[in-house]
Amino acid sequence: MSVTAQTGQRDGTDRRAGADDGREAIARRLITGSVKRSYEPIVDLDWDSAPVPGRYFLPPGALSLVGTELWNQMTVEQRIELSRQEMANILSVGIWFENLLNRTLLARLMSADPAAAATHYALTEMGDECRHMVMFGRAIEWSGARPYRMVLADRIVMTLLPHVLRGSLLWVAALIGEEIFDALQREMLEDPELQPLISRLMQVHVAEEARHIGFARDGIMRRKPIRGRWETFVAGHGHALAGVMLRRLFTNPAMYRRAGLDGRATARSARANPHFQDAQVRGFASLAAFLEEAGLMSRVARYGWRRGGFLR
Template identity: 25%
Template sequence: MATTSISPVNLSLSRLEAMAESGYYNPYTIFDWPDSLPEDKPWMSEDLVTLAGTQAWGELTRQQQLALTRHEAVHFFSLNVHGIRELLSEVVLRIHTRVYEQASEFLHHFIGEENEHMWFFSTFCLRYGHKIYPPQPVLGSNATEDLGESAQELAIFARILIFEEIVDHFNAHMATDQALPEIARELNRVHHQDESRHVAFGRQIFTQLLEQVKENRPQDVPVLARYLDNYLDYSVRSLYNPAVYRDAGLPDPLGLRRRLLADPGRAQAHDQILNRTRKFLDRNGLTPTEAHA
């Protein structure tokens, strides 16, 4: 990775490093993995499934609703596995480089924690769902290929940040949902605990790189705004997987996905999922309104 035209980032990470060290846990011993999970209770919060708030949810039998929560839980954790693998591949390339030299100590914690997250999410998927759902097609990168170096770098860390903030929305909710099996709550709780540091780090990186973009190539800002707005939409749409609906025994999985994405009942859920990230982008002059201008 060539980053010769990007100035070194100047971050305040001592507090995050201390929190990572003091909060360290052994993921291979901390969890109590039951042999199986009950099928008469949801594995994912019912108000977070992709049919929540729609007429389609009410038309399901209770058995179908519970089956959907099981497969959506496995799909959500599968999305985490794939997202973590992507972000790790990017972060490993940057540790101990000139631009990120000051962040390298924290990046060691980050890489270790994310690798452990990928392990326990994949363990849940394979142990209880007997599969990891394949990754969905990625959003094309051609929209950023004409950007300057700082803007391209920002796009990478922005994707990581968006991924982390979206999954943390789900983690924070499910960590306290007493209807879920204990192992599901615990995985979400531990991930939420770690992600709070990762999001704080990601926002620092984002802000620093955006300052460089605004100073050196301000014409890249509206292009970034459009790209990130598209990425928010792509991220939400990735939650809707026809394979999940098929595995849950729901008819016409592809048609169901299309109807759900067009259902006004899902708009409020999308706003809740993206609210924190959109506010952050807005404060930094990268709002969806500007993106469509």
């Protein structure tokens, strides 16, 4: 082997070692942050309180129909009921995504170093996600709504995904499931028309998701200088359909039917609503910029997010 080849090999090894050392330091810092600022939703939220009459379960400005002709024809009571159903739908989707993330991380931990700080933080994050799923389920129950179930096709996809999410694609998927929701929640949680318990739920979720988002972003950026062409191709193209899927989930016809509306017609109206599209774009803006910086926003992926209404 030539001196140049040997040097290149040593440089690659050094880069990997440096990335691993940095990852461990980030994991230890996040574990410390988790000890100092974590919540127990079962006791930190006032589940014995009743919903406040006249308050929304999602802010009216964040609802998918605001600004449409149908919205203008609805009474305040109908709008509040729509907010209850949209909240139950979004929290149900959140449960599905956090379930997916936990199952994927568990699969990876079968071959991970059990003594590594990164492994310990992954376990810590999974504990957070389990509490979030309980919190979301309790909030749906508290509101008087019912959870929304995945259709068969979605269940099949969610069952298969943990087997294919690896490397950078895993962290891209984690960010899609966390960062878009996080951005929208930050806009909502201080709204004076929002139910106090839902506002508190969002505060808890935003505080803990900030650590999860930081860990996922760090994982992507540390792999950027060492990932191969195939990993870059898969991670850059693998999220192409995510925008279309999220738009469909956010405008679930079932939630409109439960609110007393025509499910399919109302879903079409919501998807064409400029106000709803603006909210989608705002929610995705930070993640879109990050994926561009990381070199993981391919032309195909950009087209998919545009079709879903998350990019102009």
